[in-house]
Amino acid sequence: MPKRALITGIAGQDGTYLTEMLLAKGYEVFGVLGPCPGAFADRMGQYEGRLHLIEADLTDMASVLAAVETSAPAEVYNFAAQSSVGQSWSDALTTTDINAVGVLRLLEAIRAAAPHARVFQASSAEMFGNAEESPQCETTPIRPESPYAIAKAYAFHLVAAYRKSYGLHASNGVMFNHESPLRSLDFVTRKITDGVARIKLGLMSELRLGNLDSRRDWGFAGDYVDAIWLMLQQDGPDDYVVASGEVHTVREFCEVAFSHVGLDYREHVVVDPAFFRPLDVNIQQGDASKARRVLGWSPKVGFSELVAMMVDADMERLG
Amino acid sequence: MTRALITGITGQDGSYLAELLLDKGYEVFGLVRRASTGSFERIDHLLHKVTLISGDLSDQASLIDAMRQSQPDEVYNLAAQSFVADSWKQSEYTGDVDALGVTRLLEAIRREKPDSRFYQASSSEMFGKVKETPQTESTPFHPRSPYGVAKVYGYYITLNYRESFDIHASNGILFNHESPRRGLEFVTRKITDGAARIKLGMESELRLGNLDASRDWGFAGDYVEMMWRMLQQDEPDDYVVASGETHTVREFCEIAFSRLGLDYEKYVVSDPRFFRPAEVELLHGDSSKAREVLGWEPQVSFRDLVEMMVDSDLARLSR
Numbered sequence: 001m002p003k004r005a006l007i008t009g010i011a012g013q014d015g016t017y018l019t020e021m022l023l024a025k026g027y028e029v030f031g032v033l034g035p036c037p038g039a040f041a042d043r044m045g046q047y048e049g050r051l052h053l054i055e056a057d058l059t060d061m062a063s064v065l066a067a068v069e070t071s072a073p074a075e076v077y078n079f080a081a082q083s084s085v086g087q088s089w090s091d092a093l094t095t096t097d098i099n100a101v102g103v104l105r106l107l108e109a110i111r112a113a114a115p116h117a118r119v120f121q122a123s124s125a126e127m128f129g130n131a132e133e134s135p136q137c138e139t140t141p142i143r144p145e146s147p148y149a150i151a152k153a154y155a156f157h158l159v160a161a162y163r164k165s166y167g168l169h170a171s172n173g174v175m176f177n178h179e180s181p182l183r184s185l186d187f188v189t190r191k192i193t194d195g196v197a198r199i200k201l202g203l204m205s206e207l208r209l210g211n212l213d214s215r216r217d218w219g220f221a222g223d224y225v226d227a228i229w230l231m232l233q234q235d236g237p238d239d240y241v242v243a244s245g246e247v248h249t250v251r252e253f254c255e256v257a258f259s260h261v262g263l264d265y266r267e268h269v270v271v272d273p274a275f276f277r278p279l280d281v282n283i284q285q286g287d288a289s290k291a292r293r294v295l296g297w298s299p300k301v302g303f304s305e306l307v308a309m310m311v312d313a314d315m316e317r318l319g
Numbered sequence: 320m321t322r323a324l325i326t327g328i329t330g331q332d333g334s335y336l337a338e339l340l341l342d343k344g345y346e347v348f349g350l351v352r353r354a355s356t357g358s359f360e361r362i363d364h365l366l367h368k369v370t371l372i373s374g375d376l377s378d379q380a381s382l383i384d385a386m387r388q389s390q391p392d393e394v395y396n397l398a399a400q401s402f403v404a405d406s407w408k409q410s411e412y413t414g415d416v417d418a419l420g421v422t423r424l425l426e427a428i429r430r431e432k433p434d435s436r437f438y439q440a441s442s443s444e445m446f447g448k449v450k451e452t453p454q455t456e457s458t459p460f461h462p463r464s465p466y467g468v469a470k471v472y473g474y475y476i477t478l479n480y481r482e483s484f485d486i487h488a489s490n491g492i493l494f495n496h497e498s499p500r501r502g503l504e505f506v507t508r509k510i511t512d513g514a515a516r517i518k519l520g521m522e523s524e525l526r527l528g529n530l531d532a533s534r535d536w537g538f539a540g541d542y543v544e545m546m547w548r549m550l551q552q553d554e555p556d557d558y559v560v561a562s563g564e565t566h567t568v569r570e571f572c573e574i575a576f577s578r579l580g581l582d583y584e585k586y587v588v589s590d591p592r593f594f595r596p597a598e599v600e601l602l603h604g605d606s607s608k609a610r611e612v613l614g615w616e617p618q619v620s621f622r623d624l625v626e627m628m629v630d631s632d633l634a635r636l637s638r
Contacts, residue, residue, distance in 0.1 A: 144479075
């Protein structure tokens with residue numbers, strides 16, 4: 001019998017990559033669809049029979065319990081979240097209900113209906129805020145600076161407490177930014193590559209962005225789901241930082257993206273304070289040596305390659 | 320007249336704080352939940368002096384109404400599912416009230432009266448598996464219960480609304496504080512109530528959890544003074560409030576029973592059913608910052624506190 005996995009947020013970027021990977025490995029996958037399924041169903045059509053979609057919502061305990069009961073999973077991957085940091089200030093309550101208390105509901109459902117399931121929680125490097133040390137690793141103190149990050153810190157601590165209190169095989173992946181052509185358009189990377197393609201194709205003339213000097217550690221989502229899967233194949237649960245270890249500014253991202261289609265970003269990018277966050281974290285750089293050592297993980301796609309892949313995908317989509 | 324809104328006014332801290340503020344000439348409003356059984360015994364003597372407003376931290380609209388009606392200069396958020404042991408059994412409710420509830424209240428303040436000063440009852444349980452001893456304002460958090468996890472969330476969201484929205488919001492990281500008004504589910508009150516019952520021949524033994532658990536206990540009447548002082552500062556900040564002394568449950572028993580001329584060893588039984596799934600380690604607070612900046616000295620010693628509680632229970636049960 002194939003191994004069964006339950007994935008929340010299955011139609012999102014990470015859910016999609018992970019689903020493809022698990023189906024290729026022969027898993028039977030149960031997915032909880034988010035509010036914006038997009039092109040997920042089309043993309044997954046070829047796997048009919050081993051992919052099942054379940055209607056559930058992390059804000060509704062009964063539906064979460066039913067999803068765990070129906071899927072009887074060996075592995076649970078929790079990607080469902082209100083995933084925009086910027087929006088979390090205007091939507092702190094929904095963000096918390098899903099990203100914090102929603103994880104609690106899922107853990108309670110697992111405890112009740114599938115206590116032997118292995119659990120992955122998508123924790124976020126945003127929890128480190130303006131970290132006192134750089135790069136950040138598993139022992140860096142948590143100092144969240146947005147409602148999004150505070151909710152993610154809640155979930156991180158809760159996973160550790162449930163692991164300790166109830167012996168759940170529950171692991172946190174402390175994920176640094178990871179991008180791909182499937183990244184949604186409200187994220188700066190995708191906003192840039194979409195903008196580059198539109199400008200190149202004459203659909204748009206300028207691109208308005210926030211702080212160009214923000215520095216981030218960006219990797220390729222397709223590489224990061226490898227690390228996620230590996231975490232649940234370990235004998236014991238643990239917490240792992242997943243990061244590229246390199247940092248680049250938004251400006252550098254623009255430079256590479258525009259020059260990939262023969263344009264100069266300085267002629268098209270406008271800095272607009274409207275996109276500045278109430279509080280911004282300045283530098284995030286991850287140290288994934290534990291994941292590399294223990295899981296044997298290494299990312300395959302570099303920064304320039306990632307940017308080029310995203311620009312090409314947007315050119316093809318819009319062209 | 321200065322106006323204050325207290326959530327959790329029917330609790331131990333709420334009742335002491337209401338007394339303090341009334342003495343200072345405040346107009347006091349208290350948020351109370353509708354309950355089928357009365358829960359006003361701690362504020363019975365204040366009912367004609369305070370204005371009670373019906374509301375609940377899990378209901379956003381009720382908090383907006385409460386802010387609108389009371390127009391407070393100071394808001395003290397003391398409401399919580401405050402019993403650590405129950406937070407494993409009612410984890411979702413604990414998250415809804417102790418984590419999300421803080422955001423709802425801050426949102427109500429931001430909408431209705433953003434110049435209100437805000438006090439958040441943070442907790443030493445946030446330190447959980449302590450990373451250093453004694454614990455100060457800069458000790459990293461490692462919560463171990465759903466209660467501790469939710470309180471960490473409340474702490475950070477308070478800090479975040481201070482930094483993001485310029486609200487005068489302070490955290491008091493209070494170590495255990497007890498009094499004759501402590502709820503009977505807390506170990507200190509369970510001991511003094513039990514000792515008094517045994518003295519009066521109403522019971523023959525007292526079943527407790529881990530007698531070697533060590534805590535930093537102070538008097539609640541002393542601690543509410545600190546809450547008030549925090550909100551009188553020009554700038555909001557975070558303060559540890561602690562006695563700085565630690566004692567074991569065993570020592571508490573010793574003093575309590577000997578106050579009544581009894582030997583605790585003849586009556587106290589350690590029952591593993593009362594052990595927590597994950598026990599916090601040595602909680603020992605360093606409140607030098609509060610003592611320096613707020614000019615605070617606790618008035619009641621450990622022995623005085625235990626004896627005050629025993630005397631009160633003996634008097635209550637003898638009636």
